[in-house]
Amino acid sequence: MTAAHTLQPVALAASASPRGPARPALDDRKPMIECRGVQKYYGDYHALRGIDLTIREGEFFSLLGPSGCGKTTLLRTIAGFEGIDGGVVLVDGRDMANVPANVRPTNMVFQSYAIFPHLTVAENVGFGLRRDPRSRAEKAAAVDDALDMVGMKGFGGRAAHALSGGQRQRVALARALILKPKVLLLDEPLSALDRKMREQMQVELIKLQRQVGITFVLVTHDQEEALVMSDRIAVMFEGEIAQLDGPEALYARPASRRVADFIGVMNFMPARIVGEGADHVTVAVPGFGTVDIPAANVSRADRGDAGPSIGFRPEAATLLPMGAEAPGRVTEGVIDEVVYYGDMTYYDVIMDGSDDYDGVPHEVRISMRNVFGREVPDVGTRVRVSWSPGSLVLFR
Amino acid sequence: MATGNGTETGQGLRLIAPPLLYAILLLAVPLLTILAYSFFKDGYLTIVREFTLENYLATWADPIFRTILVRSLMVAAMVTAVTVLMAFPVAYFLSFVVAPERKALWIFLITIPFWTSYLVRVFLWKVILGFNGVINSGLKANGLIDEPLKFLLYNTGSIVMTLSHSYAPFAILPIYVALEKIDRSLLEAGRDLGESRLMTFWRVTLPLAMPGVVAAVLIVFIPTIGDYVTPTVIGGGKIPMVANLIQAQMLDIDNKPLGSAVAISAMAVVTALSLAFLFLNRRFLKVRA
Numbered sequence: 001m002t003a004a005h006t007l008q009p010v011a012l013a014a015s016a017s018p019r020g021p022a023r024p025a026l027d028d029r030k031p032m033i034e035c036r037g038v039q040k041y042y043g044d045y046h047a048l049r050g051i052d053l054t055i056r057e058g059e060f061f062s063l064l065g066p067s068g069c070g071k072t073t074l075l076r077t078i079a080g081f082e083g084i085d086g087g088v089v090l091v092d093g094r095d096m097a098n099v100p101a102n103v104r105p106t107n108m109v110f111q112s113y114a115i116f117p118h119l120t121v122a123e124n125v126g127f128g129l130r131r132d133p134r135s136r137a138e139k140a141a142a143v144d145d146a147l148d149m150v151g152m153k154g155f156g157g158r159a160a161h162a163l164s165g166g167q168r169q170r171v172a173l174a175r176a177l178i179l180k181p182k183v184l185l186l187d188e189p190l191s192a193l194d195r196k197m198r199e200q201m202q203v204e205l206i207k208l209q210r211q212v213g214i215t216f217v218l219v220t221h222d223q224e225e226a227l228v229m230s231d232r233i234a235v236m237f238e239g240e241i242a243q244l245d246g247p248e249a250l251y252a253r254p255a256s257r258r259v260a261d262f263i264g265v266m267n268f269m270p271a272r273i274v275g276e277g278a279d280h281v282t283v284a285v286p287g288f289g290t291v292d293i294p295a296a297n298v299s300r301a302d303r304g305d306a307g308p309s310i311g312f313r314p315e316a317a318t319l320l321p322m323g324a325e326a327p328g329r330v331t332e333g334v335i336d337e338v339v340y341y342g343d344m345t346y347y348d349v350i351m352d353g354s355d356d357y358d359g360v361p362h363e364v365r366i367s368m369r370n371v372f373g374r375e376v377p378d379v380g381t382r383v384r385v386s387w388s389p390g391s392l393v394l395f396r
Numbered sequence: 397m398a399t400g401n402g403t404e405t406g407q408g409l410r411l412i413a414p415p416l417l418y419a420i421l422l423l424a425v426p427l428l429t430i431l432a433y434s435f436f437k438d439g440y441l442t443i444v445r446e447f448t449l450e451n452y453l454a455t456w457a458d459p460i461f462r463t464i465l466v467r468s469l470m471v472a473a474m475v476t477a478v479t480v481l482m483a484f485p486v487a488y489f490l491s492f493v494v495a496p497e498r499k500a501l502w503i504f505l506i507t508i509p510f511w512t513s514y515l516v517r518v519f520l521w522k523v524i525l526g527f528n529g530v531i532n533s534g535l536k537a538n539g540l541i542d543e544p545l546k547f548l549l550y551n552t553g554s555i556v557m558t559l560s561h562s563y564a565p566f567a568i569l570p571i572y573v574a575l576e577k578i579d580r581s582l583l584e585a586g587r588d589l590g591e592s593r594l595m596t597f598w599r600v601t602l603p604l605a606m607p608g609v610v611a612a613v614l615i616v617f618i619p620t621i622g623d624y625v626t627p628t629v630i631g632g633g634k635i636p637m638v639a640n641l642i643q644a645q646m647l648d649i650d651n652k653p654l655g656s657a658v659a660i661s662a663m664a665v666v667t668a669l670s671l672a673f674l675f676l677n678r679r680f681l682k683v684r685a
Binding site: 079081100103106107114116118172175280 | 540584589592595606680
């Protein structure tokens with residue numbers, strides 16, 4: 001009985017993020033950015049097809065999508081570098097229609113960082129303080145504080161062109177944050193960094209955002225980055241928002257098959273709907289048999305999908321040796337492929353009877369954390385697979 | 397490692413050997429000859445190979461040389477100022493306004509004047525500005541003037557106009573290259589950090605374009621000081637510049653050592669001024685974007 005409860009959290013564990021304890025509920029905070037029906041054309045190309053979203057004060061918000069989906073265009077319309085051809089953009093309740101980029105209460109961290117190569121680090125950070133009424137000494141102190149905040153204390157006198165990629169990024173952050181903007185816009189800020197640096201900067205950005213409390217809007221094509229850092233994520237495809245949700249909801253209950261495919265790894269299998277209850281849909285899935293999918297896990301299929309399908313995260317099942325007892329539903333199968341990743345291993349399992357459905361066997365990819373000292377099972381090993389109907393998502 | 401470098405150096409040397417030989421024979425040797433001549437004594441129709449500083453003393457003591465050198469510097473400075481100031485907007489337009497696929501066409505159009513020889517281009521200005529030239533006959537035909545305007549030709553202004561026209565592409569191209577190298581997101585960053593378009597130009601675009609401007613200044617200034625054709629044709633010989641003086645000493649008066657001393661003196665002044673200009677602009681030049 002208790003065992004049945006442990007399976008569900010395991011399935012969601014991968015979406016946990018280091019954001020720590022909860023802050024005031026998002027819905028109670030005031031809207032900082034509101035987009036209503038935002039349209040943008042480049043000639044005949046329809047870049048933004050009616051974007052509606054509200055980003056709240058102090059939120060870490062991500063625009064996630066493949067290249068060309070309009071996420072950067074949307075960010076640039078908020079910054080004021082691109083005009084819009086329809087709709088409204090409000091920042092802190094104010095219509096930005098006739099507000100040029102240089103007077104908007106937003107600042108940007110550019111993808112290339114856009115560090116001025118002819119200035120020193122301190123001159124870069126203090127660039128926006130020219131009209132600040134404070135004294136020269138006070139401004140210099142503010143620059144030092146900003147550099148200290150991003151871990152670049154003592155770098156003020158360095159020439160900007162002598163900095164590494166990570167240092168440029170920090171300078172770009174300090175240069176924007178010193179102006180205390182209402183919104184900080186970040187255009188793929190981590191894409192130029194190597195993997196180790198990127199992971200380090202992700203955590204630093206989260207900490208920095210909590211420290212300054214400024215609304216962050218991040219553009220990224222990296223779903224992992226968005227999941228790790230964001231309070232909420234808008235997934236965009238072809239100039240439209242496909243789903244706007246928190247990381248957990250996005251990962252566990254993708255609104256469409258396309259979103260599911262974009263976020264993380266997902267097994268897809270054909271499904272046949274065999275019955276419908278008040279709170280569930282009953283489907284036949286190859287290898288899984290007949291399953292009652294809870295109504296909350298029913299999402300829509302995309303145009304072009306052949307028919308209803310089932311999505312299943314690799315970590316939502318557990319592999320067990322033959323004869324072992326397991327909670328939830330248990331099926332059996334044979335390991336067809338093993339992909340070793342060090343900390344974890346992917347197993348492609350052909351479940352018994354998976355070819356009953358349409359005559360071809362269907363593989364399911366299942367991931368397991370590697371336990372130190374325990375051998376990774378080989379190809380051809382028969383295994384038991386434990387899973388729960390609640391971790392299957394139906395796209396219909 | 398050393399062997400590898402040696403081979404590479406050897407290869408490089410072999411590769412540049414023909415132009416290097418050419419440069420030594422046609423640039424370094426004549427230059428060193430002139431330098432040597434400037435320290436020799438002048439005998440009538442011969443050159444006495446004895447070391448002397450007399451030529452330099454005579455050159456710098458001569459008020460005509462000083463007047464002509466100052467005039468040359470003034471004309472060159474004016475030509476440089478006019479050329480670079482007019483070239484910058486053209487280069488800016490070319491870099492920021494012209495669509496990328498049209499840039500090649502525009503550069504082609506800008507260099508078209510170079511298809512005709514320098515002498516012909518200079519002479520063309522005489523046709524335009526002359527006593528019976530295009531402007532005068534045009535104005536006369538329309539009854540705007542009765543007598544041809546005489547101030548159009550044979551003065552410093554017309555020399556400056558002619559040289560500025562001739563050297564325009566030399567100024568446009570380096571400035572254009574410098575502007576093209578500017579990462580456009582830097583200009584957006586300038587705006588994003590609260591500066592207007594004008595202030596962004598002043599604080600970002602212009603400092604980053606300075607290497608091109610410095611190059612343009614030197615490329616225009618150095619050759620115009622020594623220009624011989626334009627003062628002769630457009631100045632009508634009445635406003636000689638330093639090259640005319642050197643020519644007169646070398647050929648008309650046939651005092652090659654004195655002519656050489658004038659040439660070396662003028663070169664020394666130009667070198668000193670150019671180095672001073674580079675030094676003043678050093679903070680713009682060390683930037684590696």
